[in-house]
Amino acid sequence: MAPKGIRTEMAGKKKINKSAVMPTTSNQENITPVETTSQMSVAGNATKSRKRGPDAESTSEPQRKVIKKIELVITPSSIEKAENREELDYGNGGYYPVKNGQILNKRYEVQKMLGNGHFAIVHMAEDRMTESTVAVKIAKSDRRYAKPSEMEIKFMERIKEVTKSNSSSPGSKNIVKLLDDFRIKGKEGIHVVMVFEVLCMDLDRLLFESNQQVLTLDRIRKFSKNILEGLLFLHTKCKIMHLDIKPENCLVKVDPHNMDLSDPSCNASLKIGDFGTSAWITDNIKGKTQTCHYRAPEAFLEANVSPLVDVWSVGCVLYEMITRDLLFLCNEEGGDCKSKLHFGYISEMLGPIRTRFFKKDERNTVFFDEVFGKEKVFVKEFAEPNPISPEELMKKYSMTMSEADELCGFMRELMVINPNQRLSAKEALKHPFLN
Numbered sequence: 001m002a003p004k005g006i007r008t009e010m011a012g013k014k015k016i017n018k019s020a021v022m023p024t025t026s027n028q029e030n031i032t033p034v035e036t037t038s039q040m041s042v043a044g045n046a047t048k049s050r051k052r053g054p055d056a057e058s059t060s061e062p063q064r065k066v067i068k069k070i071e072l073v074i075t076p077s078s079i080e081k082a083e084n085r086e087e088l089d090y091g092n093g094g095y096y097p098v099k100n101g102q103i104l105n106k107r108y109e110v111q112k113m114l115g116n117g118h119f120a121i122v123h124m125a126e127d128r129m130t131e132s133t134v135a136v137k138i139a140k141s142d143r144r145y146a147k148p149s150e151m152e153i154k155f156m157e158r159i160k161e162v163t164k165s166n167s168s169s170p171g172s173k174n175i176v177k178l179l180d181d182f183r184i185k186g187k188e189g190i191h192v193v194m195v196f197e198v199l200c201m202d203l204d205r206l207l208f209e210s211n212q213q214v215l216t217l218d219r220i221r222k223f224s225k226n227i228l229e230g231l232l233f234l235h236t237k238c239k240i241m242h243l244d245i246k247p248e249n250c251l252v253k254v255d256p257h258n259m260d261l262s263d264p265s266c267n268a269s270l271k272i273g274d275f276g277t278s279a280w281i282t283d284n285i286k287g288k289t290q291t292c293h294y295r296a297p298e299a300f301l302e303a304n305v306s307p308l309v310d311v312w313s314v315g316c317v318l319y320e321m322i323t324r325d326l327l328f329l330c331n332e333e334g335g336d337c338k339s340k341l342h343f344g345y346i347s348e349m350l351g352p353i354r355t356r357f358f359k360k361d362e363r364n365t366v367f368f369d370e371v372f373g374k375e376k377v378f379v380k381e382f383a384e385p386n387p388i389s390p391e392e393l394m395k396k397y398s399m400t401m402s403e404a405d406e407l408c409g410f411m412r413e414l415m416v417i418n419p420n421q422r423l424s425a426k427e428a429l430k431h432p433f434l435n
Contacts, residue, residue: 070260072252074201074209088116093142095121096184096191103128105182108136108195119145119276124198127179134179135196141189148276149192153181155240155275156194162238171233174226176251176273196273200254203270203317204247207324212261217399219261219268220321223250225434226270227314232425234272235307239281242272243289243305245313247320249274281307286363292330292337297346298419300339301367303358308419311428315414319388322407323396327387340371348383350417357418388412406433 090097095116102110108125111133115122120139127134139149156178163172180195203223207213215223227250234240242249255267279285285305290296296312298304319327328345330337347353355376360368372378385392388411390404399407410433416422423431 070212070263072200072206072254072259072261073211074205088121089140090188092188093145094140094188096138096141096186098123098138104136104184104193105180108134110136119148125195127195133198135198137194137196138184139192139194141186141191146190146192149194152275152278153178153192153194155238155278158240159234159238162233166233166237169233169237171229171231171237174230174269174271175233176271199271200252202248202273203250203252203321206252207247207321213324215321216262217397217403218264220318221434222268223270223321224314224318225429226250227272227317228311228425228428228434230270230272231307231310231314232429235281235310235425240275241279241281241283241305241307242275242310243279243285243299244274244277244291244294245272245310245317246291246294247317250317279305292342293326293328295337295342296419297343297353297417298358300342301358301360301371302364303360303367304419306419308422308424311422311425312415314425314428315411318407318411318414322393323387325396339367343371343378344380346417347378347380349386349388350412350415351382352377352379353417354378357420409433 088095098104098110098113098121100110100112104110104125107127107129109128111124111126113121113123114135120137123136123138125134125136126132139145159172159175160178163169163175166172176199177197178194179197182193184191184193201210207215227245231242231245234242249272250270251273253269253271254261258266259268260266261268277289279289286302288295288302289299289305290309290313294313294316296309298306299309316327319325327349328342330342343353353371355368355372358368387393388408390401390408393399393404393407394401397404410428410431413423413431414428428434
């Protein structure tokens with residue numbers, strides 16, 4: 001949920017495949033919510049609930065085409081769910097209980113709750129010093145959650161430091177800004193607090209809860225480029241691996257004066273947020289990283305995790321922007337993601353998975369055995385039809401055969417099973433699909 005960079009649990013989550021997803025050429029008139037609620041602009045100003053009325057007709061100049069002002073709004077269901085405090089844990093090691101109107105750190109006046117995740121809860125607040133609206137993220141007091149927040153602050157400080165000397169780098173603008181951090185004492189312990197710029201919403205809510213769910217191919221290209229430019233900056237300048245690229249962690253920034261995403265002149269972009277599970281490139285990663293739907297094969301095996309796992313995730317997100325459906329499912333019965341099941345989906349779409357692609361050692365032998373057994377190759381017959389094929393994409397999205405072919409080629413290069421042959425963020429930005 002945005003604006004935040006809050007983590008959400010994705011295990012067992014399966015999105016509904018919206019068949020024949022076709023973008024409109026203007027104004028997204030085919031998706032209109034009955035009612036809208038509290039849409040947040042870049043500046044953080046909320047608009048009241050409203051119904052979209054019929055077009056006003058011009059009486060003075062009937063020959064001039066009337067242009068509707070399109071806003072970017074979300075339906076109330078998710079907000080109402082987030083504000084259901086009965087579901088939230090404020091007990092030992094849990095969330096910090098905040099009341100609207102409460103002043104935090106003698107500076108931030110809480111206005112309302114924006115959302116919650118596994119690690120933290122986010123409130124909209126007014127910065128009384130700058131008279132601006134900000135997003136205040138308050139972590140749970142349990143040390144298991146406080147430690148990732150402390151690490152996130154270190155990563156954000158590094159990004160801020162590098163940005164000062166690389167302000168001209170396009171990718172520096174595609175990272176959510178940390179404005180402040182402090183600690184507050186609650187009844188159950190100390191809570192880490194981070195203050196971020198307020199953005200519009202996250203990509204997941206845009207695709208599934210907004211009035212502009214279907215994106216144009218041009219917008220998808222721009223959003224993909226935003227994510228890759230942000231990753232290029234993180235990987236090469238900051239030496240950071242994000243390790244959790246997914247729609248929930250890609251936040252939408254949009255010009256409040258033109259919020260029609262189908263308009264090529266609309267100034268909208270994505271920013272990468274939530275560095276709670278990130279790592280330095282030099283770190284020897286132990287344990288599972290990434291949300292399972294967007295997890296690269298080497299991350300499942302805990303073998304030679306590198307910045308290229310982030311690129312794999314971009315391929316999954318790109319497919320989701322096109323189809324509004326998950327590419328790789330996890331355990332459909334719920335519970336922990338099963339590596340062998342997931343590898344089956346990957347092999348069906350992308351081909352054989354060979355042990356020689358990955359570094360095996362004593363620590364990760366158990367994961368290799370779970371997937372490969374005594375074999376050196378894990379292979380399943382290609383899925384029929386294959387979701388990553390021009391023909392299948394054209395059934396779900398209106399595009400030409402050449403566009404679909406180029407898009408499929410790009411996704412496959414982002415998700416090459418052998419990480420040594422996968423595109424880097426720098427190489428991906430040169431692909432014809434983005435240019």
